[in-house]
Amino acid sequence: MIYHELIIIGGGPAGMAAAVTARERGISDLLIIERENMLGGILKQCIHNGFGLHYFSEELTGSEYAAKFVDKIDELKISYKLNTMVLSVDGNKMVYTSNEEDGYVIYKAKAIILAMGCRERPRGNLRIPGSNPSGVLTAGTAQRFVNIDGYLPGTSCVILGSGDIGLIMARRLTLEGVKVKAVCEIMPHPGGLVRNIEQCLNDYDIPLKLSHTVFSIHGKKRVEGVTIAMVDEHFNIIENTKEYIACDTLLLSVGLIPENELTFAMGAKIDSVTNGAFVNQNLETSVEGVFSCGNVLHVHDLVDYVTLEGIKAAEHAVEHIKNNALKTIRRVTVVAAAGIRYVMPQYIDITEEEEVVRVYFRSRKVFKEVSTFASCDDVWISKRRHLRLLPAEMEFIEVNTNDIKDDTVYIGVDA
Amino acid sequence: MVDIVIIGAGVIGSFVARSLSKYQLSICVTDRHIDAAMGASGANSGIIHAGYDAIPGTLKAKFNIEGSDMMEKTCEELNVPYKKTGSLVIAFNDEEISKIQEMYDHGTKEGIRDMSLISKEQVLTLEPNLSPEIKGALLAKTAAIVSPYKLNINALENAVRNGVEFLREHTVLGIKKEKEVFSVITDKGTLTCRMVINCAGLYADEIARMVGDDSFKIIPRSGEYILLDKSEGTLVNHVVFQAPTMEGKGVLITSTVDGNLLIGPDAKEIKDKDERDTHRSSIDYVYKKGLQTTDKLLLHKSVTIFTGVRATPDKGDFIIEESRYCKGFINVAGIESPGLSSAPAIGNHVALIVKSIIGDISEKENYSMTLEKKKYFSEMNEEEKKEAILKNPLYGKIICRCESVTEGEIIDSIHQKAGAVTIDGVKRRTRAGMGRCQGGFCLPHVMDILSRELKVDKDKIQKGDEGSYILTGRTRQ
Ligand SMILES: Cc1cc2nc3c(=O)[nH]c(=O)nc-3n(C[C@H](O)[C@H](O)[C@H](O)COP(=O)(O)OP(=O)(O)OC[C@H]3O[C@@H](n4cnc5c(N)ncnc54)[C@H](O)[C@@H]3O)c2cc1C
Ligand SMILES: Cc1cc2nc3c(=O)[nH]c(=O)nc-3n(C[C@H](O)[C@H](O)[C@H](O)COP(=O)(O)OP(=O)(O)OC[C@H]3O[C@@H](n4cnc5c(N)ncnc54)[C@H](O)[C@@H]3O)c2cc1C
Numbered sequence: 050m051i052y053h054e055l056i057i058i059g060g061g062p063a064g065m066a067a068a069v070t071a072r073e074r075g076i077s078d079l080l081i082i083e084r085e086n087m088l089g090g091i092l093k094q095c096i097h098n099g100f101g102l103h104y105f106s107e108e109l110t111g112s113e114y115a116a117k118f119v120d121k122i123d124e125l126k127i128s129y130k131l132n133t134m135v136l137s138v139d140g141n142k143m144v145y146t147s148n149e150e151d152g153y154v155i156y157k158a159k160a161i162i163l164a165m166g167c168r169e170r171p172r173g174n175l176r177i178p179g180s181n182p183s184g185v186l187t188a189g190t191a192q193r194f195v196n197i198d199g200y201l202p203g204t205s206c207v208i209l210g211s212g213d214i215g216l217i218m219a220r221r222l223t224l225e226g227v228k229v230k231a232v233c234e235i236m237p238h239p240g241g242l243v244r245n246i247e248q249c250l251n252d253y254d255i256p257l258k259l260s261h262t263v264f265s266i267h268g269k270k271r272v273e274g275v276t277i278a279m280v281d282e283h284f285n286i287i288e289n290t291k292e293y294i295a296c297d298t299l300l301l302s303v304g305l306i307p308e309n310e311l312t313f314a315m316g317a318k319i320d321s322v323t324n325g326a327f328v329n330q331n332l333e334t335s336v337e338g339v340f341s342c343g344n345v346l347h348v349h350d351l352v353d354y355v356t357l358e359g360i361k362a363a364e365h366a367v368e369h370i371k372n373n374a375l376k377t378i379r380r381v382t383v384v385a386a387a388g389i390r391y392v393m394p395q396y397i398d399i400t401e402e403e404e405v406v407r408v409y410f411r412s413r414k415v416f417k418e419v420s421t422f423a424s425c426d427d428v429w430i431s432k433r434r435h436l437r438l439l440p441a442e443m444e445f446i447e448v449n450t451n452d453i454k455d456d457t458v459y460i461g462v463d464a
Numbered sequence: 465m466v467d468i469v470i471i472g473a474g475v476i477g478s479f480v481a482r483s484l485s486k487y488q489l490s491i492c493v494t495d496r497h498i499d500a501a502m503g504a505s506g507a508n509s510g511i512i513h514a515g516y517d518a519i520p521g522t523l524k525a526k527f528n529i530e531g532s533d534m535m536e537k538t539c540e541e542l543n544v545p546y547k548k549t550g551s552l553v554i555a556f557n558d559e560e561i562s563k564i565q566e567m568y569d570h571g572t573k574e575g576i577r578d579m580s581l582i583s584k585e586q587v588l589t590l591e592p593n594l595s596p597e598i599k600g601a602l603l604a605k606t607a608a609i610v611s612p613y614k615l616n617i618n619a620l621e622n623a624v625r626n627g628v629e630f631l632r633e634h635t636v637l638g639i640k641k642e643k644e645v646f647s648v649i650t651d652k653g654t655l656t657c658r659m660v661i662n663c664a665g666l667y668a669d670e671i672a673r674m675v676g677d678d679s680f681k682i683i684p685r686s687g688e689y690i691l692l693d694k695s696e697g698t699l700v701n702h703v704v705f706q707a708p709t710m711e712g713k714g715v716l717i718t719s720t721v722d723g724n725l726l727i728g729p730d731a732k733e734i735k736d737k738d739e740r741d742t743h744r745s746s747i748d749y750v751y752k753k754g755l756q757t758t759d760k761l762l763l764h765k766s767v768t769i770f771t772g773v774r775a776t777p778d779k780g781d782f783i784i785e786e787s788r789y790c791k792g793f794i795n796v797a798g799i800e801s802p803g804l805s806s807a808p809a810i811g812n813h814v815a816l817i818v819k820s821i822i823g824d825i826s827e828k829e830n831y832s833m834t835l836e837k838k839k840y841f842s843e844m845n846e847e848e849k850k851e852a853i854l855k856n857p858l859y860g861k862i863i864c865r866c867e868s869v870t871e872g873e874i875i876d877s878i879h880q881k882a883g884a885v886t887i888d889g890v891k892r893r894t895r896a897g898m899g900r901c902q903g904g905f906c907l908p909h910v911m912d913i914l915s916r917e918l919k920v921d922k923d924k925i926q927k928g929d930e931g932s933y934i935l936t937g938r939t940r941q
Contacts, residue, residue, distance in 0.1 A: 084862065084865070132861065134861075134862035134865065134868075136862070136868060147849065147853065147860045147861075147862060147870075148860050148861065149853075149857040149858060149860045149861045149871075150857070150860075151860075152850055152853040152854060152857070152860050153846065153849040153850045153853055153860065155846075168900075168901045168904055168905060169901070169904050171767075171768075171900075171901060171902035171903075171904055172768075172902065173691070173766060173767050173768030173769060173902050174764075174766055174767065174900075174902075176690070176742075176747055176763075176766050176769050178741065178742040178743050178744050178747065178769070179741055179742065180739075180740060180741050181740060181742075181770065182927075182932060183926065183927035183928070183932040183933060183934050184934075186904075186907070186934075187904045189904065190903075190904050190905075190907055190908065193908055194908060194935060195939055197908075198908060198922070199938055199939045200922060200923060200935040200936075200937070200938060200939065201935060201936050201937050201938070201939055202934070202935060202936065203936050204936050225939055225940055226940070264744075265741075265744075269738065269739075269740075270928070270929055270930070270931035270932040271931055271932055271933065286744075297936070310866075
C-alpha cells in the first residue's frame with residue numbers, strides 16, 4: 050500500500066486544475082491517476098475553438114487549453130500515473146488501481162478528489178427500436194475517431210440530439226465532406242449552446258428539427274437509413290409525420306452521464322437528477338475528505354467553469370489535509386423548487402463564519418425576463434434577475450449563510 | 465473429403481461437434497455467419513429450464529431434463545458462467561393456479577427433483593419485490609441461468625481444439641449426393657463428406673429440402689427483450705415466469721449470470737428469417753407485462769434492447785433423427801426453447817445416432833472435454849489479479865471500463881482456436897462493450913487491438929458480418 054496526502058482521480062481539466070492548485074497551496078505529496086495515455090481528458094479530442102474565453106480571456110482549442118495545464122503540471126513536477134485505471138475506492142480512502150507496469154496497486158490517501166468526467170448516453174438507454182447494424186455511435190466516439198485516430202465514421206449522417214458534442218461534430222463532419230442531413234432534437238428547444246447552433250448548423254445550412262426524434266433504424270449490416278418523426282408535448286410520436294432519411298450513420302448526442310461508479314461504490318450519496326454526488330458548498334461528498342468536481346459532479350457547458358470547480362475542490366481538500374477545515378454547526382439542504390431542474394451544492398454547511406454561497410442551477414425550460422429566488426421558511430433571502438434562463442446554460446444565485454434560519458433552502462423561478 | 469459436415473455453429477451444431485470430436489472422425493462445422501453464436505443461441509433468455517413445461521413423452525421433455533442434469537458439470541468443463549438460481553412460475557388467479565398445478569404434475573411424472581407449489585407468503589419471502597397480487601407459485605430449484613453465447617462459443621472452441629475445423633462465412637447453398645458421397649456446395653466452394661448433420665436453426669427446413677426432405681417447416685417467431693443495468697440485477701433472486709395463459713406465455717424476469725436484469729420475451733410470427741428488429745410496440749408490451757410481476761422495473765435503467773428468433777417446427781416437437789428421405793443426413797431441427805437447456809444432451813444423442821450409422825468408431829488418443837479454468841479479471845480477488853498481471857502485464861491494462869475487461873483477455877479471445885475476428889466477437893467472449901456505456905469508450909481501443917493482432921487495417925474491422933464496417937476511410941488532414 051502506498052500513501053499520498055492527496056490523490057486525484059482523472060487527469061482532465063478538473064483534475065489538472067485541482068492538482069495545480071493543491072501544489073500551489075503547499076501540498077507536495079500528491080498523485081494524479083489517469084486511465085488514458087495522456088493527460089487532458091475529453092479536451093484531447095476537442096480541436097475546435099471556443100475554450101478559455103472566461104478563464105484565460107483568450108480563445109483556444111480544447112487541446113491548447115489542456116496543454117496549458119499539462120505544462121504547468123510538468124513545471125510544478127506534479128506526479129501522475131498514466132494508463133492506470135482506478136478499479137474502486139472505498140470509504141477508508143483506499144484506492145485500488147491496475148496498470149501494465151506496476152500491476153495491481155493499492156493506494157491510501159488523506160484526501161481524494163474525484164474528477165472522472167462523464168460518459169455519453171448510448172442507444173440502448175434510449176431504446177431506439179429498429180435493426181442493430183454498425184454505424185450507430187455516440188458523437189464523442191465519432192469525434193475521437195476523427196480527431197485523434199484520423200478516420201471517418203461514415204459518409205452521410207443524421208444526428209440525434211442537439212447537445213454540444215453533436216453540434217460540433219455536425220460542423221466537423223461537414224468540413225470532412227460527410228453529408229449531415231439533419232439534427233433531430235426531441236425537445237422543443239435546442240440542447241446545446243446558442244453559439245454552437247449558429248456556428249455549427251446555421252452557417253452550414255444543416256436543418257435542426259426540433260420536437261423530432263428517430264423512430265426507427267434500418268439496415269441489417271450497416272445503417273441504411275432512419276425514420277424520423279415529430280413528437281407531441283408528451284413526446285409521443287405523431288404518426289403522419291414519419292419521414293425516411295437515407296444515411297449510413299446515426300450519431301447520438303443525447304446526454305452525458307457523470308461516471309460515478311467509483312463514487313457510488315465508495316458509499317457516497319448520489320443525486321438522482323445530476324447523477325453526481327451530493328456535495329456541500331466546499332464540494333465535499335458525504336464521505337469526509339472526498340471531494341468531487343468537473344463533469345463527474347454535474348455536466349458543465351464550459352470547460353472554464355470546470356477549471357474553477359477543480360480549483361475550489363482543491364482549496365478545500367487542502368484545508369482538510371491541513372486539518373484547517375471549519376467545523377460544521379448544522380447542515381442545510383438545498384432543494385430545487387418551481388422551474389428548477391437541479392441545484393449544486395445540495396447541502397450548505399453552516400459554520401461559525403459567515404459565508405456567501407453560490408448555488409448553481411439549471412432551469413427546467415426556457416424563461417425570459419424572470420427572477421430566481423432563494424427562500425427559507427417561505428421568506429425570500431435572495432433574488433437574482435435573468436434576461437433569460439436556458440436549460441442548456443448553467444446559472445447561479447448567491448445565498449448568505451447568516452440569512453439561513455431553517456434547515457431547508459428552496460431555489461425557484463418566480464414566474 | 466471429410467467424414468462429417470455439420471451445418472450451423474449455433475449451440476446445437478457446436479455441442480454435436482464437441483460430442484463427436486473425441487472420435488477418430490474428420491469433421492467440419494460451417495456457418496453462414498462470421499462467428500459462432502450469431503443465431504438464436506446468441507439472443508435468448510439464457511435459462512436452463514427445470515423441464516416441467518414440456519409435455520411428458522416428447523423429445524423436448526426428454527432432452528431438457530437430461531440437458532439440465534448435465535449442465536452444471538458441462539459449464540464447469542467449458543468454463544461457462546452458470547448459476548443455479550431456481551425458478552418460480554407465478555399465478556395471479558385460479559386459472560393460473562390450476563395451470564401451475566398441471567406443470568407440477570408434468571414435472572413429477574418426469575421425475576424432476578426439488579419442485580414444490582408454494583403459497584403467496586412463501587413467494588414474497590423468497591422474492592420481496594414481486595407483486596402482492598400473486599396467489600401462489602411453482603418453485604423449481606434445479607432451474608439455472610447461463611451465458612448462452614459463451615456456452616455456444618466455448619463448446620465450439622473445445623471441439624476445434626480436438627481437431628474439428630470451423631469454416632466461417634460458408635453459406636450452404638445446395639447439397640448433392642452421389643453414391644455414398646455428399647457434396648455440400650457453399651458460396652466459398654464445395655465440401656465432400658460421408659455424412660451431413662443439419663443444425664441450421666431457422667434454415668433447417670431449407671437445408672433438408674436440398675436433399676429432398678420436405679417433411680417439416682420452420683416458422684420464425686421473434687422475441688424481444690429489455691436488458692437493464694447491473695444496478696437492477698438484484699431485483700429478483702430466481703427466474704420469475706408468468707403462468708402461460710390463453711393469451712400467451714407471459715414474460716419472464718431474471719438476473720443474468722453477469723448481474724444485469726433481463727425482461728422478455730414477447731412472441732410474434734415474422735416473415736423474414738434474417739430480421740432482428742426491435743419495435744416500440746413490442747418493447748412497450750414487454751415492459752407492461754413485466755410490471756405485472758413487479759412494479760419496480762426502471763425503464764430508464766435500460767442498457768440495451770434486442771431480439772431473438774425462435775425456430776419453431778410446424779410439428780411442435782424437436783426433430784432429431786436420420787432423415788427418412790436421405791441416408792447419412794441427420795436433422796437436428798426445430799430446436800426452439802428449451803434448446804439451450806437440451807444442447808449437451810442432444811450433442812451426445814446425435815453422436816449415438818452417428819455411431820449407429822457408421823458402426824463402431826474409436827476414440828482419439830488425445831482429446832479433452834475441458835477448457836482451462838479462466839476467471840474474468842473483474843471476478844478475480846486481489847491475489848489473483850496480482851498474479852495474473854505478473855504473468856502477463858497486459859492483464860493490468862483495462863480496456864473496457866464498465867466491465868473491467870483487460871487487454872490480455874481481449875488478446876486471448878482473438879488468439880484462441882475459434883477466436884474473435886469482430887467487435888461483437890470480442891464482446892461475446894470477453895464482455896468488452898457489454899456494459900452500461902455499450903462500447904462508447906472501448907470501441908476505438910478494441911478496434912486498435914483487433915487491427916494489430918489480426919494485422920489488418922483499422923477501417924477493415926467489422927462489427928459483425930461482412931458489410932458491417934465501422935469506419936469509411938481517412939480524414940482529409
Ligand atoms: C465534444 C465536446 C465538446 C466541448 N466543447 C466545449 C467548448 O467548445 N468550450 C468549452 O468551454 N467546453 C467544451 N466542452 C466541455 C469540456 O470539455 C468538459 O466540460 C470538460 O472536459 C470536463 O472536464 P472534466 O475534467 O470534468 O472531465 P474529462 O475531461 O472527461 O476528464 C476526466 C478524466 O478522468 C479520467 N478517468 C475517468 N475515470 C477514471 C478511472 N476510473 N481511473 C482513472 N482515470 C479515470 C478520464 O480518462 C479523463 O481523462 C466540450 C466537451 C465535449 C465532450
Ligand atoms: C427468444 C428466445 C428465447 C429462448 N430462451 C431459451 C431459454 O431460456 N432456454 C432454452 O433452453 N432455450 C431457449 N431458447 C431456445 C434456444 O435459444 C435455441 O433452441 C438454441 O439456441 C438453438 O440453437 P441452434 O444451434 O439450433 O440454432 P442457432 O443458434 O440459430 O444456430 C443455427 C446456425 O445455423 C447457421 N446456418 C443457417 N443456415 C445456414 C446455411 N445455409 N449455411 C451455413 N450455416 C447456416 C446459422 O448461421 C446459425 O449460426 C430461446 C430462443 C429464443 C429465440
